[in-house]
Amino acid sequence: MAAPHIPKLNTLSNARGTGHGRGRAGSGGILITGAEEDKSAKDRVVQQTDQDASVSRLSAVEAGYLDDPFAKYFVSGEGQRRFPIINRGTYVRTKAIDNLVDEFLSKNPAQEKQIISLGAGSDTRFFRLMSRRPVSHGRGILQRPNVIYHEIDFQANTIPKLHPIKKLSELSGHIGSPVMFSHSTNPSEIYNDDSLHADQYHVHPVDLRNLDPSRPAPRSFDFVDTALPTLIISECCLCYLPAAAADTVALYFTQHLFPNSTPVGLILYEPIHPNDAFGKTMVSNLAARGIVLQTLKKYGSLEAQAARMKSYGLEGTGGASVKDLWDKGVEGKEKERVAGLEMVDEVEEWELLAGHYCVAWGWRGGPEDDVWEGWKSMAERIGGK
Amino acid sequence: MSDLDKAISELRACKIIPEPQVREICHKARELLIEEANVVQVDAPVTICGDIHGQFHDLMELFRVGGDVPDTNYLFMGDFVDRGFYSLESFLLLLCLKVRYPDRITLIRGNHESRQITTVYGFYDECLRKYGSANVWRYCCEVFDYLALGALVLGTSSTLEPSFTDQSQATEAVDDDVEIEIMNSRNEITARFPRSRRRLFESDGLNSSPPGTPSKAGPPGTGATSDSGGSHLSGGAVLCVHGGLSPLIDSVDKIRLLDRKQEVPHEGAMCDLLWSDPDEIDTWGLSPRGAGFLFGPDIVKRFNHLNDLSLIARAHQLVMEGFKEMFDSSIVTVWSAPNYCYRCGNVAAILELGEDTSNGGVVSRSNGDPGRSSQAFSPNQALRSGPGRRYRVFEAAPQDPRGMPAKKPVADYFL
Ligand SMILES: C[S@@+](CC[C@H](N)C(=O)[O-])C[C@H]1O[C@@H](n2cnc3c(N)ncnc32)[C@H](O)[C@@H]1O
Numbered sequence: 001m002a003a004p005h006i007p008k009l010n011t012l013s014n015a016r017g018t019g020h021g022r023g024r025a026g027s028g029g030i031l032i033t034g035a036e037e038d039k040s041a042k043d044r045v046v047q048q049t050d051q052d053a054s055v056s057r058l059s060a061v062e063a064g065y066l067d068d069p070f071a072k073y074f075v076s077g078e079g080q081r082r083f084p085i086i087n088r089g090t091y092v093r094t095k096a097i098d099n100l101v102d103e104f105l106s107k108n109p110a111q112e113k114q115i116i117s118l119g120a121g122s123d124t125r126f127f128r129l130m131s132r133r134p135v136s137h138g139r140g141i142l143q144r145p146n147v148i149y150h151e152i153d154f155q156a157n158t159i160p161k162l163h164p165i166k167k168l169s170e171l172s173g174h175i176g177s178p179v180m181f182s183h184s185t186n187p188s189e190i191y192n193d194d195s196l197h198a199d200q201y202h203v204h205p206v207d208l209r210n211l212d213p214s215r216p217a218p219r220s221f222d223f224v225d226t227a228l229p230t231l232i233i234s235e236c237c238l239c240y241l242p243a244a245a246a247d248t249v250a251l252y253f254t255q256h257l258f259p260n261s262t263p264v265g266l267i268l269y270e271p272i273h274p275n276d277a278f279g280k281t282m283v284s285n286l287a288a289r290g291i292v293l294q295t296l297k298k299y300g301s302l303e304a305q306a307a308r309m310k311s312y313g314l315e316g317t318g319g320a321s322v323k324d325l326w327d328k329g330v331e332g333k334e335k336e337r338v339a340g341l342e343m344v345d346e347v348e349e350w351e352l353l354a355g356h357y358c359v360a361w362g363w364r365g366g367p368e369d370d371v372w373e374g375w376k377s378m379a380e381r382i383g384g385k
Numbered sequence: 386m387s388d389l390d391k392a393i394s395e396l397r398a399c400k401i402i403p404e405p406q407v408r409e410i411c412h413k414a415r416e417l418l419i420e421e422a423n424v425v426q427v428d429a430p431v432t433i434c435g436d437i438h439g440q441f442h443d444l445m446e447l448f449r450v451g452g453d454v455p456d457t458n459y460l461f462m463g464d465f466v467d468r469g470f471y472s473l474e475s476f477l478l479l480l481c482l483k484v485r486y487p488d489r490i491t492l493i494r495g496n497h498e499s500r501q502i503t504t505v506y507g508f509y510d511e512c513l514r515k516y517g518s519a520n521v522w523r524y525c526c527e528v529f530d531y532l533a534l535g536a537l538v539l540g541t542s543s544t545l546e547p548s549f550t551d552q553s554q555a556t557e558a559v560d561d562d563v564e565i566e567i568m569n570s571r572n573e574i575t576a577r578f579p580r581s582r583r584r585l586f587e588s589d590g591l592n593s594s595p596p597g598t599p600s601k602a603g604p605p606g607t608g609a610t611s612d613s614g615g616s617h618l619s620g621g622a623v624l625c626v627h628g629g630l631s632p633l634i635d636s637v638d639k640i641r642l643l644d645r646k647q648e649v650p651h652e653g654a655m656c657d658l659l660w661s662d663p664d665e666i667d668t669w670g671l672s673p674r675g676a677g678f679l680f681g682p683d684i685v686k687r688f689n690h691l692n693d694l695s696l697i698a699r700a701h702q703l704v705m706e707g708f709k710e711m712f713d714s715s716i717v718t719v720w721s722a723p724n725y726c727y728r729c730g731n732v733a734a735i736l737e738l739g740e741d742t743s744n745g746g747v748v749s750r751s752n753g754d755p756g757r758s759s760q761a762f763s764p765n766q767a768l769r770s771g772p773g774r775r776y777r778v779f780e781a782a783p784q785d786p787r788g789m790p791a792k793k794p795v796a797d798y799f800l
Contacts, residue, residue: 052800082797083506089799236800271798277705277730282798285728291800322799343675345502347662348703352729357799 045290046240047156050121053236055080056090057124064341065091069131073164073171074122084342085350089322089357091338093269096325096359097235100267101125103374104231105145112146113371114228118208118249119237120151122161126201130174148200150224155194155205162196162203175201197223208249209241213256221257229263229371239270240291243298247311254312254364263371265363266314271356272321274300278352302358302383309362316372318379319360323351329382389485396478399441399471401515407477411524413484418492418531423645424624424637425533427491429541429772431458433625433736435700435719436495437479439469439508442782443723443733444478450570450779451735454482455489460536462700462719463495463627463659466525467506468726473515476525494532495627495700496659496676499649530646534626534658537637541620541695541772542741543580548572548775564771570779580770619741620772621695628701629716630680630688631657632669637692651676662702663716682712689715695771698736707734707778714771724781728797737775 058071059082072079082090105113117123126149153161165171175198194205197220204220211217232253238246250266258264273279274296286293299308306317320329330338344350361379363372386394392402392410402410432451437444451457465479466472483490496502503509503522512522544561548568564580624637633654634640643655650656660677663685664670670679685697697716703725710717723733 049800056797056799086797086799093799278728279730281724281728281730286798339673339675343502343505345496345506345674347673349726349729352703353799 042290042292043154044156047154049236049240049291050119050153050157051076054122056082056086057094057122060087060090060094063087065338066094068124068128070124070127070171073168074124074161076160083346084344085346085353087342088326088338088344088350089354092322092326092330092354093235093357093359096320096322096329097233097267097269098125098128099329100265100359100361100375100378101129101231101233103378104229104265104371105129105147107371107373109146112148112225112228114148114150114225114230116150116152116224116230116232116253118152118232118234119240120153120161120203120233120235121157121237123151123235125149125233126151127171127174130200148202148223148225148228150202150204152204152206152208154207158194158203158205162193165196175199195220208237209245211249211252213252217257224257226258227262229265230258231265231267233267235267235269238268239293239295241294243295246295247308250312254314260313260364263363263365264314265361265372265375266309266312268305268308268358268360270299270305270358270360271296272300272302272305272358273356279356282356302360305358305360306362309360312362314362314364316364316376316379317360317362318375318383319358320382321355322357322359323354324382325359326354389481393478393481393485396474396481397445399474401473402477404516404521407521408524410477410481410484411528414480414528415531417484417487418528418533419646421531421533423534423641423643425491425493425536427458427460427536427538427625428740429538429620429738430546430740431460431491431538431738433538433623433698433719433738434459434461435721435734436464436703436725437461437469437475438464438497438722438725439466439472439475439511440722440725440781441469441471441475441478443721444475446570446723446779446782447721447733447735450572450777451737455486458489460491460538460625461493462536462625462698463493463532464497464700465492465495466508467497467503469507469722470511472508472511473521473525480528491536492532493536493625493627494529494534494645494649494659496649498529498532500526500529501648526648530648534643534645534655535637535640536625538623538625538698538738540741541623542739542743543620543770543773544739545773545775546739548574564773566773566775568775568777570777575778619743620738621770622693623696623698623738623772624692624694625698626658627699628657628659628677629661629663629697629699630678630684631661632678632680633657635688635691637694660701663699663711663718682715685712685715703729703731705729705731707732708736708776717774723779727781732778732780734776734778737777738772739775 054071054075057066057068058075058079060066061068061071062079062081065087101115117125129145129147129149132144151158151161165175175196196203202220202223204218206218206220238249241249254264254266271282271293274283274293283293283296299305302319302321305319309317361375363375365372388406389410392406395402434447448454451459461479465476469475479490479492483492497506497508503526508525509519509522512525513519543564545563545566560579562579563577565578566574567576569575631654634657639654640658645655649659657677660672660674662672662674662677662679664679664681666679666681668681668684670681672679689695689697696714698719699716700719700721702718702720704718704720707721707723708717708719717736719734719736720731721733721735723731725731
């Protein structure tokens with residue numbers, strides 16, 4: 001049997017110790033430097049959460065939960081085996097978002113669509129979609145989808161993401177041609193390693209906090225087609241922004257970039273319930289690693305998440321905890337298969353942990369309201385009480 | 386100071402001891418355990434503890450709160466290892482104490498005391514990390530195979546004696562009527578529940594009042610047993626197992642007949658005793674853990690009646706309040722790993738059972754009386770009056786109490 005995962009601090013060790021509480025007590029001059037150092041150290045910690053996500057993804061793949069031949073390309077350093085409940089959580093969240101994505105893409109499949117992944121990090125969803133052979137889904141067949149996929153993350157994360165993509169045909173073979181690694185004609189920018197713009201795949205090195213309706217959009221956003229039905233995904237990303245900044249980002253897309261006539265959907269994957277004993281411990285444990293879940297207080301329940309969707313102008317909403325997504329959203333043979341992969345001795349822990357994360361989804365119609373048909377029924381099936 | 390005492394003081398300081406000494410202690414422990422029956426008989430007074438899971442500093446907190454060995458008699462219901470960072474130190478300390486004070490401490494087997502589970506949940510890796518080889522893990526696993534499967538606590542009192550360090554309240558004798566008392570780690574009483582009034586709480590359902598804010602409105606467990614009004618002096622026999630019951634086991638005697646000296650099997654009676662959980666179901670159900678079963682209130686009440694037990698004490702399941710009585714107080718879960726895995730935010734508890742001195746200390750050994758099994762049993766029949774129960778609830782030890790480099794593990798979340 002393979003060695004289990006022993007928690008390691010390696011991905012975070014350089015971010016710890018810097019900033020955080022130091023330099024603050026110094027003189028005025030030091031204070032400014034300290035604050036800036038502090039800010040970039042904090043950003044680094046947030047960026048490095050993607051290492052956690054990618055290692056967890058690979059662990060779930062290797063333990064047989066997920067079928068994802070691309071996960072291994074985006075893990076730097078050695079993988080670690082996660083405990084069974086972490087694997088199960090990674091599975092549930094990935095499948096739940098995959099299902100919502102599939103519902104969206106399989107409706108009027110000839111119609112071109114668009115997906116924007118905020119804080120995409122090492123997300124492999126684009127490659128999984130593009131490498132898909134036709135599979136049956138519900139009543140129809142899922143083809144290689146007619147979709148333009150955008151990923152946004154800090155430059156610090158788009159650079160390592162693009163490394164294997166440029167190097168390995170297993171990855172670059174899926175991104176369509178012509179492949180340009182920069183859309184700029186400025187020679188000094190051509191050699192930038194931080195962005196990619198291909199037919200169906202765009203990687204934008206953008207700090208989401210810089211998106212501001214009163215300022216011009218990043219140039220690379222020219223590649224965003226604001227007329228296409230669009231799905232925006234924040235898989236554990238906006239939760240790291242201050243609540244007001246997270247709202248600004250969401251509104252930037254739902255109200256500013258896309259006209260009201262464009263159908264827009266939003267998927268959020270976030271922690272919830274900060275105030276019970278488990279939630280409090282989660283907040284303080286993550287804080288000890290420098291990770292602050294900033295939206296958690298304001299959006300700490302499924303109800304608050306639904307109200308949040310409405311405040312973004314999304315009329316339809318659904319949402320469920322990871323626990324409910326497992327209990328009610330995974331069924332029959334598949335559930336049997338997954339439950340049988342590993343002996344889960346941590347039953348009570350699973351219920352606690354899985355009860356503290358949710359997937360919430362919200363949508364607005366436009367004339368092509370029926371794009372969200374599957375989302376509605378998913379809300380009724382799993383999200384309902 | 387003997388080598389054993391030296392080892393104990395090293396381990397108490399959370400230091401590991403040399404491999405040859407581990408081997409010797411494991412050998413001695415095995416010689417002791419091999420003599421024990423599958424169901425060890427333990428006389429009250431005794432303090433019953435649930436899962437420890439390598440949370441060494443919390444084990445020290447447990448001894449601080451419950452009294453040190455050998456002043457207090459302890460019964461640990463298994464799951465000493467895995468998950469926490471100090472499985473080795475925790476298990477070896479308990480084992481040394483067992484060898485040093487065999488009559489003062491009882492260890493029974495949990496589902497984590499197994500070769501297979503320890504390779505998944507951390508103990509194997511910890512041994513490898515701390516000793517550079519799997520030898521120590523192997524010695525420990527050999528001890529695991531000899532641990533008893535259960536314990537039967539006899540000679541309990543239906544009433545509560547004053548708490549041992551209860552200075553301020555020592556003079557105030559505990560009312561005969563008090564069946565359940567809850568104390569915090571500062572030795573303060575946070576709640577008391579009289580036997581005679583328990584009928585009032587019949588509809589109270591599960592343990593719902595958070596510790597520290599005890600509600601006067603209900604006991605932590607469920608409703609009434611018999612309305613004995615404190616007239617019974619014996620608290621009856623208490624069966625302790627790690628997990629729970631098995632559909633293959635209808636009497637304590639059947640447990641006594643098992644061949645226990647082996648790795649925990651994947652199924653069968655021995656497996657069930659270590660893996661099963663109580664649940665609000667009619668009879669038996671499949672366990673979400675993939676081993677053992679779920680069993681309902683009627684199963685427990687019938688088992689207790691047929692075996693003349695007043696209570697089953699078990700561990701195995703995390704309960705946020707540290708303990709949880711179920712099924713009209715016919716079974717209790719005791720959980721002794723606070724802030725489990727440094728992540729769960731729960732408190733822990735231990736259960737103190739006092740000694741029945743009314744009979745000149747002569748213990749009644751009537752349990753397991755085969756005559757009883759011929760009697761018809763209806764679940765509504767009055768249950769045997771339970772022992773007086775004092776739960777001491779405690780929180781996680783402060784991290785890094787001696788200024789040693791904090792080896793606080795990083796708890797995993799879904800990031
Ligand atoms: C926990 S990871 C999740 C990665 C990926 N979505 C997944 O679920 O596997 C969070 C990601 O959000 C990104 N992120 C956080 N704040 C951001 C911001 N202000 N601008 C761009 N990306 C951000 C981080 O860099 C990181 O890659």
